[in-house]
Amino acid sequence: MTHRTKNTHTHRVLALVGSLLIWALGAGSASAELTIRITEGADSAIPVAIVPFAENGGIPAGDKISNIVQDDLAMSGEFRTLPPEKMLSLPSQRSEVYFRDWRLLGQRYVLVGQMTRNGDRVEARYELLDVNREERILGESASASVSNMRTLAHHISDKVYEAITGVPGAFSTKLAYVTLDSANGEPRYRLQVSDVDGKRASVRLESGEPILSPAWSPDGRKLAYVSFETGKPAVYIHELDSGNRTKIADFRGLNSAPAWSRDGRSLLMTLSKDGNAEIYRMDIQSRNLKRLTNHWSIDTEGVWDHTGEGIFFTSDRSGGPQIYHKSSEAAEPRRITFGSRYNARPRPDSRGDYVYYVHQRNGGFHIARTDLSNGEETVLTRTASDESPSLAPNGRMLIYATKHSGTSVLTVISADGGAAYSLPASEGDVREPAWSPVIR
Amino acid sequence: MKLSVHQKAFAMVLSLGLVAGCSSTGDTMGEDQYGSDVSAVDQDGGSTVYGGSEDGGVSASDLTDEELRAREERAEMEAMRNITTFYFDFDTAEIKAEAREVLVAHARFLENNPGQQVRLEGHADERGTKEYNLALGERRANAVERFLIVNGASRGQLETVSYGEEKPAVMGSNESAWAQNRRVELVFE
Numbered sequence: 255m256t257h258r259t260k261n262t263h264t265h266r267v268l269a270l271v272g273s274l275l276i277w278a279l280g281a282g283s284a285s286a287e288l289t290i291r292i293t294e295g296a297d298s299a300i301p302v303a304i305v306p307f308a309e310n311g312g313i314p315a316g317d318k319i320s321n322i323v324q325d326d327l328a329m330s331g332e333f334r335t336l337p338p339e340k341m342l343s344l345p346s347q348r349s350e351v352y353f354r355d356w357r358l359l360g361q362r363y364v365l366v367g368q369m370t371r372n373g374d375r376v377e378a379r380y381e382l383l384d385v386n387r388e389e390r391i392l393g394e395s396a397s398a399s400v401s402n403m404r405t406l407a408h409h410i411s412d413k414v415y416e417a418i419t420g421v422p423g424a425f426s427t428k429l430a431y432v433t434l435d436s437a438n439g440e441p442r443y444r445l446q447v448s449d450v451d452g453k454r455a456s457v458r459l460e461s462g463e464p465i466l467s468p469a470w471s472p473d474g475r476k477l478a479y480v481s482f483e484t485g486k487p488a489v490y491i492h493e494l495d496s497g498n499r500t501k502i503a504d505f506r507g508l509n510s511a512p513a514w515s516r517d518g519r520s521l522l523m524t525l526s527k528d529g530n531a532e533i534y535r536m537d538i539q540s541r542n543l544k545r546l547t548n549h550w551s552i553d554t555e556g557v558w559d560h561t562g563e564g565i566f567f568t569s570d571r572s573g574g575p576q577i578y579h580k581s582s583e584a585a586e587p588r589r590i591t592f593g594s595r596y597n598a599r600p601r602p603d604s605r606g607d608y609v610y611y612v613h614q615r616n617g618g619f620h621i622a623r624t625d626l627s628n629g630e631e632t633v634l635t636r637t638a639s640d641e642s643p644s645l646a647p648n649g650r651m652l653i654y655a656t657k658h659s660g661t662s663v664l665t666v667i668s669a670d671g672g673a674a675y676s677l678p679a680s681e682g683d684v685r686e687p688a689w690s691p692v693i694r
Numbered sequence: 695m696k697l698s699v700h701q702k703a704f705a706m707v708l709s710l711g712l713v714a715g716c717s718s719t720g721d722t723m724g725e726d727q728y729g730s731d732v733s734a735v736d737q738d739g740g741s742t743v744y745g746g747s748e749d750g751g752v753s754a755s756d757l758t759d760e761e762l763r764a765r766e767e768r769a770e771m772e773a774m775r776n777i778t779t780f781y782f783d784f785d786t787a788e789i790k791a792e793a794r795e796v797l798v799a800h801a802r803f804l805e806n807n808p809g810q811q812v813r814l815e816g817h818a819d820e821r822g823t824k825e826y827n828l829a830l831g832e833r834r835a836n837a838v839e840r841f842l843i844v845n846g847a848s849r850g851q852l853e854t855v856s857y858g859e860e861k862p863a864v865m866g867s868n869e870s871a872w873a874q875n876r877r878v879e880l881v882f883e
Contacts, residue, residue, distance in 0.1 A: 279782075464860035472877055487828065488854045506858065511825045524829065530836070531829035537865060552829040568826055574785060575826050596785070599823040603848055612823050639867065641823060657867065686824070 255440075255498045275525065296674070299334040300418065302327060302363040303356060306338055307378065307405050308346035309665035312371030319369065323414065324462040325451055329666055330415065330651060331673025336361060339556040348390055356385045364392075365414055380410060380556035402522055403424060404454060415535050424646040425450055428690040429653065430468040430477055431459075431664060435682035445479065447494065450646075450689075458492060459499075468686060469512045474693030478502070478512035478521055489523055491538070503536065513557040521545070522556040533567055535583070546583050555599045559606065560579050566590070566609055577624075590624055597622070599642070603649045603669075610643045610652060610669075611636075621654050621667075629667050634671035644689045645669065653687045721860030770814030774799040778880040779863075780838060781873060784819070787833040789841055797838065799881060808848065813881040814838050816856040817863070819872035824858055838878045 255635060262665045304324040320338075322489045327333040338344070346368045358365050367380030376551060382392035392413060395551050398406035402557045405426070412423030436479035443465045448455035463482035477492045489503040489512050503509040507526030511533075514521060521536050525543075533547045533556035546579045547553035551571035558565055564581040571578075575598040578587040596614035603610070606626060613622035613631075618638035624631045639657040646652065655662055658676065662683035665676040757765065772795045780789065789797065792798045804810055816835030818827035835854035843849055 294754070364783060464857070466828075466858075466860070482857070482860070507854070508828060510828050523824065526829070526832055531832065552826065552833065554829045555823065555825045568823070570785075570826075575822070598826045614822070660867070 274365055276633060299332060301334050303336040303361045304365045305341060305344055307366040310368060310370045313369050314375060319403060319407045321413045322404060326408060326411035329675050330421065331668035349550065351383060353385055353388045355556050361385050363418060376400055378405060378406055378410060380608045382414055393579055404449060416619060421648050421650060427647060429691060430688040431684055432465045432686045433682050433684050466686060467511055468688045470688055470690045471514050471519045472691055474690045480510045491588060509556050514560055516562040524554040557600060559602050560604050566602055568598040577609060600642050601645055603645055605649065610645060612641055635666060642686050644687050646689050647691045653689055655685045707836050728832045751877050768800045771799045775803055782834055782876045787837040788835055797841050801842045801847045802840065804847030804851050811851055813883060814852060814854045815879045815881060817861060817875055817877050818859045819875040820859045828856050829856035834878050
């Protein structure tokens with residue numbers, strides 16, 4: 255286990271007021287709003303003060319940019335933010351900053367800024383200051399339409415995160431997930447897409463039958479998923495802008511576990527049309543299939559590795575499910591996990607350093623990772639019914655589904671297990687999270 | 695409604711002693727939940743209680759021993775075919791020894807009724823990953839399919855589908871619920 259310390263300061267993010275734009279494809283379909291609750295923080299969190307931005311008139315009431323930035327940075331687990339009521343002053347530009355005050359407050363960085371309305375756009379001018387060196391390390395003017403204030407806020411979060419850590423932020427990306435609402439006796443499955451903080455959720459597909467395994471195309475514009483809407487599992491591709499859907503695989507037996515190639519031209523999927531669960535690559539244009547595994551055991555949950563040439567997958571050829579890697583489509587599979595009887599659903603990072611997966615230990619299911627350079631395994635979560643790990647595109651955060659008081663919820667952890675944040679839905683179960691790539 | 699059917703089926707398996715080590719589940723399924731449509735089966739022994747009004751004009755002594763045995767056998771087969779749900783251990787697709795006799799009865803029935811179609815729905819409990827469980831549910835349905843074919847059913851009568859962990863018979867995160875959710879259901883169409 256990695257070393258973690260329970261943060262005694264359990265924050266609750268301010269309930270955000272104001273109307274949120276909700277796009278729903280299904281008429282009258284409500285989307286489950288996720289709220290973030292910070293449950294643990296890392297020891298090593300960097301203290302940063304996000305000063306409420308000054309507003310020069312015409313800025314719509316509602317969520318404040320500084321609040322959104324503060325929540326984003328806190329969610330990463332790498333920052334500890336200072337509540338505004340503890341600030342000694344509220345500067346909005348560098349010339350108003352007394353570095354000594356911020357040093358006294360134990361802050362390493364201060365973000366100050368101001369908002370100006372220009373027609374139907376809002377401009378933010380902001381500066382990130384290094385308190386110890388008394389230097390500006392980031393200064394920018396950025397704008398967005400009035401209705402996209404949240405987009406602007408997540409952009410600022412990305413810039414601040416990168417200026418301090420050297421790694422691009424992932425706050426402008428999206429989450430896809432499935433909610434299950436059984437309140438009225440009839441189950442309603444809803445495939446939803448939201449911001450990474452759970453806001454601006456919109457329903458993209460609603461069904462009385464299960465929806466599973468949403469997977470983002472590399473450009474972030476399409477989702478592949480498994481839907482049981484015809485009574486049996488089939489794989490669909492869903493274009494998010496148009497809402498157009500294509501049933502891409504509907505063979506006899508299983509059609510499941512879609513995963514995109516890096517060029518977006520083919521999908522890995524699990525089919526059992528030839529007898530039992532095997533992994534195939536389908537060329538999306540021609541729908542030609544190539545079989546990549548051939549074994550009497552279950553082979554499923556295929557996903558490409560960081561090179562785009564090899565695949566990780568789950569197989570129970572050793573007796574129970576374990577993670578395997580093939581360095582090319584033709585290579586012999588090599589077993590990766592040995593630490594327990596049950597390891598499944600691999601999710602490799604984009605650098606080839608780690609593979610993350612579901613790991614059973616002492617009767618519970620956790621998220622674990624293996625260091626691919628030395629085979630060392632680390633269990634990252636302490637919750638006990640953990641499923642569906644999905645990495646942020648910068649490799650620094652991971653979202654997964656777990657159970658909280660009998661309800662399925664989403665939790666974000668830092669990818670080294672250092673901090674945990676849960677995102678419980680206000681209604682029903684939330685499962686199958688998938689973190690989008692950087693959307694192009 | 696569907697739940698009560700599952701519970702009914704499970705109760706029948708229980709009463710036949712087909713599931714070992716699940717005595718605690720009996721508490722959650724009182725007799726009042728069985729529904730009136732199961733009155734044809736004696737829940738204590740699983741033996742038939744047919745007779746009475748249907749056979750009212752015929753006394754047992756009018757039948758030869760052979761006829762009586764054949765009739766009893768038929769009735770037993772009928773009763774066994776009321777059991778349509780079969781349970782599995784964690785991460786296995788092995789048909790339990792106790793389930794074989796019942797599945798043979800289903801296979802004989804299908805053999806004698808070639809027009810009858812049946813759908814084999816495979817399920818897993820909630821533990822582990824959804825995609826692996828989807829494959830596991832299929833493996834269980836396939837195991838039952840093969841068993842039925844070996845015992846007389848023809849492939850064309852059978853269709854398999856896996857729901858993985860998506861359609862639990864019983865809600866809950868405990869051994870009793872998991873045991874009832876690792877199953878294959880025969881749905882006659």
